Amino acid sequence: MKTVAFIGLGNMGGPMAANLLKAGFAVKVFDLVPAAIQILVEQGATASATAIEAAENVDFVVTMLPAGKHVKSLYLGNAEQKGLLDIVSKDTLLIDSSTIDAESAKLVAHAAAEKGIEFIDAPVSGGTAGAAAGTLTFICGASDSGFKKAQAVLNAMGANIFHAGAAGAGQVAKICNNMLLAVLMAGTSEALQLGRDHGLDPKVLSDIMKVSSGGNWTLDKYNPCPHVMENVPSSNDYQGGFMVDLMVKDLGLSQEAALLSNSSTPMGALARSLYVNHARQGNGRRDFSSIFDIFVKANKE
Amino acid sequence: MKTVAFIGLGNMGGPMAANLLKAGFAVKVFDLVPAAIQILVEQGATASATAIEAAENVDFVVTMLPAGKHVKSLYLGNAEQKGLLDIVSKDTLLIDSSTIDAESAKLVAHAAAEKGIEFIDAPVSGGTAGAAAGTLTFICGASDSGFKKAQAVLNAMGANIFHAGAAGAGQVAKICNNMLLAVLMAGTSEALQLGRDHGLDPKVLSDIMKVSSGGNWTLDKYNPCPHVMENVPSSNDYQGGFMVDLMVKDLGLSQEAALLSNSSTPMGALARSLYVNHARQGNGRRDFSSIFDIFVKANKE
Amino acid sequence: MKTVAFIGLGNMGGPMAANLLKAGFAVKVFDLVPAAIQILVEQGATASATAIEAAENVDFVVTMLPAGKHVKSLYLGNAEQKGLLDIVSKDTLLIDSSTIDAESAKLVAHAAAEKGIEFIDAPVSGGTAGAAAGTLTFICGASDSGFKKAQAVLNAMGANIFHAGAAGAGQVAKICNNMLLAVLMAGTSEALQLGRDHGLDPKVLSDIMKVSSGGNWTLDKYNPCPHVMENVPSSNDYQGGFMVDLMVKDLGLSQEAALLSNSSTPMGALARSLYVNHARQGNGRRDFSSIFDIFVKANKE
Amino acid sequence: MKTVAFIGLGNMGGPMAANLLKAGFAVKVFDLVPAAIQILVEQGATASATAIEAAENVDFVVTMLPAGKHVKSLYLGNAEQKGLLDIVSKDTLLIDSSTIDAESAKLVAHAAAEKGIEFIDAPVSGGTAGAAAGTLTFICGASDSGFKKAQAVLNAMGANIFHAGAAGAGQVAKICNNMLLAVLMAGTSEALQLGRDHGLDPKVLSDIMKVSSGGNWTLDKYNPCPHVMENVPSSNDYQGGFMVDLMVKDLGLSQEAALLSNSSTPMGALARSLYVNHARQGNGRRDFSSIFDIFVKANKE
Structure with a gap:
């Protein structure tokens, strides 16, 4: 043993x-x-x-x-x-x-x-x-x-x-993947909301993009728009799942890596800014798909 | 008939x-x-x-x-x-x-x-x-x-x-999808190059991300890094495929739509800027996966 | 007469x-x-x-x-x-x-x-x-x-x-100026908050940058950080001044112009995204220097 | 002594x-x-x-x-x-x-x-x-x-x-200032080029913005558009001045600081991406106002 x-x-x-x-x-x-x-x-x-x-x-x-x-x-x-x-x-x-x-x-x-x-x-x-x-x-x-x-x-x-x-390659691959995940999540969120703003049903739009060239993991497994998929955090008030604070940590690691190698990651850097702002508004402990919320028109005023 | x-x-x-x-x-x-x-x-x-x-x-x-x-x-x-x-x-x-x-x-x-x-x-x-x-x-x-x-x-x-x-929903869905595609392509490109800058084999990194949460259409069908996949434009000096100029057109349509509905699409807007700059440097007629090039260190000087 | x-x-x-x-x-x-x-x-x-x-x-x-x-x-x-x-x-x-x-x-x-x-x-x-x-x-x-x-x-x-x-040049110059103003405001806000996050007094930092190469109109006339200057909207809970909704309108005009001429304005496009998100969270009628708020850590949770 | x-x-x-x-x-x-x-x-x-x-x-x-x-x-x-x-x-x-x-x-x-x-x-x-x-x-x-x-x-x-x-505040203030400078330079460059793309004389547009709310150090001392000002690097093929590689270094320090304090600097992060890409295309030793070039339509093809 x-x-x-x-x-x-x-x-x-x-x-x-x-x-x-x-x-x-x-x-x-x-x-x-x-x-x-x-x-x-x-x-x-x-x-x-x-x-x-x-x-x-x-x-x-x-x-x-x-x-x-x-x-x-x-x-x-x-x-x-x-x-x-x-x-x-x-x-x-x-x-x-x-x-x-x-x-x-x-x-x-x-x-x-x-x-x-x-x-x-x-x-x-x-x-x-x-x-x-x-x-x-x-x-x-x-x-x-x-x-x-x-x-x-x-x-x-x-x-x-x-x-x-x-040695180290596991960490590099992990943060490359998670940086890309943040980009997919933010990009998919804004595309779905743009469609909604023009009257499209997010479920229909998701179904189309999922099998088209916009297809990506978030549409398959983790749709950020509430009630498009069941059993994902977006349909449960963004509870559970992978916290915004943890995504901020991983995006920080990706930017640290980019600094070390003098690499540019404009999409990842922007995703980090959006996630940090989101965390700073008090959303750090919600699921990371709650980034969808920043694109939605709040019912304030 | x-x-x-x-x-x-x-x-x-x-x-x-x-x-x-x-x-x-x-x-x-x-x-x-x-x-x-x-x-x-x-x-x-x-x-x-x-x-x-x-x-x-x-x-x-x-x-x-x-x-x-x-x-x-x-x-x-x-x-x-x-x-x-x-x-x-x-x-x-x-x-x-x-x-x-x-x-x-x-x-x-x-x-x-x-x-x-x-x-x-x-x-x-x-x-x-x-x-x-x-x-x-x-x-x-x-x-x-x-x-x-x-x-x-x-x-x-x-x-x-x-x-x-x-009426109009076909056009909206198409440009939402293509805007997302541009985001996937730019985001995947920078993630692959970040990995390369840290010594990873882009083929191995692609294989990992493709079945992980970074998975997306570009990794499945249209890898932007030369010689990761055969029979795609990146392995043919970015000839053929979908021209940068056409992606600039579609990204323009997405931003026009976002203006009309007062929507924000930060990732799509950034992707448009990167693609326009790329086109302006003389790459308008190359395949749109050539955006990969802007992240690579040129062998000039 | x-x-x-x-x-x-x-x-x-x-x-x-x-x-x-x-x-x-x-x-x-x-x-x-x-x-x-x-x-x-x-x-x-x-x-x-x-x-x-x-x-x-x-x-x-x-x-x-x-x-x-x-x-x-x-x-x-x-x-x-x-x-x-x-x-x-x-x-x-x-x-x-x-x-x-x-x-x-x-x-x-x-x-x-x-x-x-x-x-x-x-x-x-x-x-x-x-x-x-x-x-x-x-x-x-x-x-x-x-x-x-x-x-x-x-x-x-x-x-x-x-x-x-x-003909038309007046409008073009106006929107170029206002797009740049939005960039100055957002850029100055994030620089001031970065300094604050590291313990600097925003008044001291403003005084230094104002006479250095970071000098710009917002530091001279319209500091976005509360209580650095008196008699500006930031010291009056962002009331009065130039509304976020109007800046969103002008940034929209700048992006419309950029689409027409196939120009890229990455900083202006990003500023528009930040301002639209800010407006959508219910801040449309506050002064445009309230963009400072998105960088500050909220006392929620 | x-x-x-x-x-x-x-x-x-x-x-x-x-x-x-x-x-x-x-x-x-x-x-x-x-x-x-x-x-x-x-x-x-x-x-x-x-x-x-x-x-x-x-x-x-x-x-x-x-x-x-x-x-x-x-x-x-x-x-x-x-x-x-x-x-x-x-x-x-x-x-x-x-x-x-x-x-x-x-x-x-x-x-x-x-x-x-x-x-x-x-x-x-x-x-x-x-x-x-x-x-x-x-x-x-x-x-x-x-x-x-x-x-x-x-x-x-x-x-x-x-x-x-x-202790340390000098370094923080310096990098806040230089990050803001990079934002001013990129933002001013794209505003000037947008005006040019619509037929405006960059000298006239500079004169207007310099005394308006777009006013900033780069318009006063260091105009990035060739031949608007004499005796600046842009009128000397971007020779002399402050090298792109040094701006990349300072922008890296600003992002390192932002990571440490969990701050978001979307404009600064984007400026860094643009500068890194510019350096990677072989412009590292040119003056940092040469970022203007990325917005101009190249006479290639």
């Missing part, structure tokens, strides 16, 4: 760790919130007092953390505190599923490589529903051997496992 | 009229360019000396013209010249497949209705290849009865026939 | 006509709202029952109307109704101070010229305060002789009289 | 150090390029073998370096190498005139403060001409006492000395 240390048991990490237990892994868990640990212990996990303790003598480490600074701090440590790289064995495969900037991912991967340890970036998409159902998509930055070795663990948590390239 | 008058025999209209002949219609043709008429006559059409002459005593009229002013002038006539509405019988169904502004389409439809004649807007997508193959998409603004009556003719030229709503 | 017919006595036209009276012109007035006529009559004007009646036997006609369609209808007339061009003498100088699209202005100017009458476009800036104080700016599209002849009238209402070029 | 160490003797730093010599300071200089040192020695400076050597026993240190990483490395040092903070006395005032990110500036200022040393950020504007003439603008982030103490040195190199706020 293979052993996994799982660190970071939030809305995503908790169900992911649970799926590892269901798949038969022995799982040692750690989180800063004791209650989060307790939930996993009740499902068969072993509690650890620290991340370091969890990561000792395991086959795999999986981390699910909020941002690059947490990942760097945990793996690299600092003057007062050892990092995971200081204590794991060379046989342990380190898998970070956080969505962070590619530079941080590369930095940790290189530091690991210098010690003969393999660290791969494997950010996910699919949301909390996908985490619970074990149908997440993993986009990996890894060597061929690291990618192969990670399969057993990732398959227990996800349905699609992609190999984007070497 | 039903009779069709076909007016406007350009790159699109010519092959469309030819498909009507193949489907067994008697076709009377007119174009300002005699050579264009001659090509159709050789395929079995009857030449007409004027548009008016062509439209007399036919079951259907199909027009394929450059812009709203041509459509209005042809159907409504003016002080010196009769319009089609002055001479066709009430049994003739008028089908305009030009891509024009919705206001002009509505104006002609209403003028026709006042005389008891039915005029429907039925703009197409699918390009010259679709016109030749008879696989065009028609997006119709029409009454239910008009839409039903048009089926026989439209099926002879296209594969998908949509009913978007009442 | 020279005679002027003044047609359109709204918030701008009323005070402008009053200034003509003060300057010693005999003024015949017409408006669709009887109360507006009455106010001018009390100041010494002569009431007319129709616009046609007002314009008979005068040296000058000045019109101040909402949009191009009103200007065209008044001057050109239609099947049922004569237009001003049908009744004024060749010695009458026609001055339209409405802000309308340049095409309509040119159309009327050319129709007038065919009858040997001179029509000039002379849109204004300076707002209701400038109209009352007689300090408006007029931007004229006119022949040299027409421009010269208009001086007497325009000087009675304004402080700066510019000659932008031939 | 007060002593200054000047580190970084490039196009800006060289003439700045020369002005300190002219003002009577004893100047110790260091640069990685020996020839740059030699030029200053010929004007009376003392050569130093290292930056550390230059900074020993001086009243002031002035640094002029390319980016935040160089500033951090020089002042903070690293495992192998001491930093300036390790060797300067508490009486030495450290002045960094580089344009860098505010976070780096704050980091060094705080590290200095912990040792009882004062470090102020004092980025400049005014270009190489201003550096030579001693008419630079300095925008300072400093305590009141530090700002006061720096006057003697800054006055020897500049004409306007601003106090933007505490």
Whole structure:
């Protein structure tokens, strides 16, 4: 039986760790919130007092953390505190599923490589529903051997496992995809509202564009106009789903990447501005398809 | 045998009229360019000396013209010249497949209705290849009865026939779709180039995004990055396909519509600016996926 | 004593006509709202029952109307109704101070010229305060002789009289200026808020930028951040001044012009999108510097 | 006689150090390029073998370096190498005139403060001409006492000395200003070209807007349209002035700042995209007013 240390048991990490237990892994868990640990212990996990303790003598480490600074701090440590790289064995495969900037991912991967340890970036998409159902998509930055070795663990948590390239490539591919998603969502919203403003039924317009050259994921799975599709956030007052604040975070990562490479992403940059303004008006915790609202004529005045 | 008058025999209209002949219609043709008429006559059409002459005593009229002013002038006539509405019988169904502004389409439809004649807007997508193959998409603004009556003719030229709503709705749906297409193309281009700037293989990145939430028509059918897909314009130096100048025209129609309804389309407006700048640098006759080029680092200096 | 017919006595036209009276012109007035006529009559004007009646036997006609369609209808007339061009003498100088699209202005100017009458476009800036104080700016599209002849009238209402070029040029210059103004306002707002978000005092930042290369009219006269300047709308809850809805109208005219000439104005197009969204959220009647609000973090949630 | 160490003797730093010599300071200089040192020695400076050597026993240190990483490395040092903070006395005032990110500036200022040393950020504007003439603008982030103490040195190199706020505020104000400048330049360019596309004389249009609500620094000092003003880069094939690559750098700093504070700067972000695309087409070394070119119709095809 293979052993996994799982660190970071939030809305995503908790169900992911649970799926590892269901798949038969022995799982040692750690989180800063004791209650989060307790939930996993009740499902068969072993509690650890620290991340370091969890990561000792395991086959795999999986981390699910909020941002690059947490990942760097945990793996690299600092003057007062050892990092995971200081204590794991060379046989342990380190898998970070956080969505962070590619530079941080590369930095940790290189530091690991210098010690003969393999660290791969494997950010996910699919949301909390996908985490619970074990149908997440993993986009990996890894060597061929690291990618192969990670399969057993990732398959227990996800349905699609992609190999984007070497260290950091998983993060780059994830943010390229999510930047494009924001563009699709904003662009589809304004097209649907333009049609509505000219008297078209958004359901009819959606049906036409979906099978035409305007076809895209948001029309297939996540229509932003209320009551065009059922069982999506737009038909539930934009509750649930993927929060505006998280899209702002991902768009921020995309712009950080564009700055580093002196790239231009005019559509993505504009989408970020629209999403930041939307968040600043108090919509940060609504679903990201609520960007549709900025195009609709409010019934004020 | 039903009779069709076909007016406007350009790159699109010519092959469309030819498909009507193949489907067994008697076709009377007119174009300002005699050579264009001659090509159709050789395929079995009857030449007409004027548009008016062509439209007399036919079951259907199909027009394929450059812009709203041509459509209005042809159907409504003016002080010196009769319009089609002055001479066709009430049994003739008028089908305009030009891509024009919705206001002009509505104006002609209403003028026709006042005389008891039915005029429907039925703009197409699918390009010259679709016109030749008879696989065009028609997006119709029409009454239910008009839409039903048009089926026989439209099926002879296209594969998908949509009913978007009442008069003008076909034009609105078409430009909403094409505006969204421009957004998809620009957004996908910048996402692919951002990935490339960070060392990713655009083929791998395309494969990942295509089945993820960034999935859209351009990744499926028309990848803008050279040599990711074969048999698309990007792999043929952006020759063929749908010209930048035509996308500029359609984006112009979308912005005209947005002005009329006081709607905002920030992504579409930005896409128009990028396409206009691209056209002004001398790229008007290249395929519209060549917008990819503006994101690439030129090997100048 | 020279005679002027003044047609359109709204918030701008009323005070402008009053200034003509003060300057010693005999003024015949017409408006669709009887109360507006009455106010001018009390100041010494002569009431007319129709616009046609007002314009008979005068040296000058000045019109101040909402949009191009009103200007065209008044001057050109239609099947049922004569237009001003049908009744004024060749010695009458026609001055339209409405802000309308340049095409309509040119159309009327050319129709007038065919009858040997001179029509000039002379849109204004300076707002209701400038109209009352007689300090408006007029931007004229006119022949040299027409421009010269208009001086007497325009000087009675304004402080700066510019000659932008031939017929229509006044309208073009006006909308270029107002589009740029919207860009300055939005750009200055976001720069000030970025500074605030990093702890800077907006007053200090304004003082620095005002004398540096970021210097522009909004920092000099119309700071959008509350309480940086007194006596501007931003320090009065964005009441008074130039309404968002009017800026949306002018930005619409600029985009209409850009469509006609196949020009790209990415900054102006983006400013229009931001202003339309702002208007749609219920801010149409607030001052246009309230665009600052979209960048500020709301105290909701 | 007060002593200054000047580190970084490039196009800006060289003439700045020369002005300190002219003002009577004893100047110790260091640069990685020996020839740059030699030029200053010929004007009376003392050569130093290292930056550390230059900074020993001086009243002031002035640094002029390319980016935040160089500033951090020089002042903070690293495992192998001491930093300036390790060797300067508490009486030495450290002045960094580089344009860098505010976070780096704050980091060094705080590290200095912990040792009882004062470090102020004092980025400049005014270009190489201003550096030579001693008419630079300095925008300072400093305590009141530090700002006061720096006057003697800054006055020897500049004409306007601003106090933007505490540590880092100089950098923030500088990038807010330069972001706004890019917006002014792009917005003015597109407004002028829109006018030209409608037949207006850009000189006349510039004269009108300059004294109207579109008035801004670029119309006063730096018109981007060729031959409207003489003695500006646009009338000299966009040679000289402030390079596109430097504007791209400053716009990058503004976007980095916007990411840190979760601010939205839609106009600045769009300006950055336009400038990056322009640089990528091979215009990086032309003056930044050459952005005008992207709006002009090329005489290709």
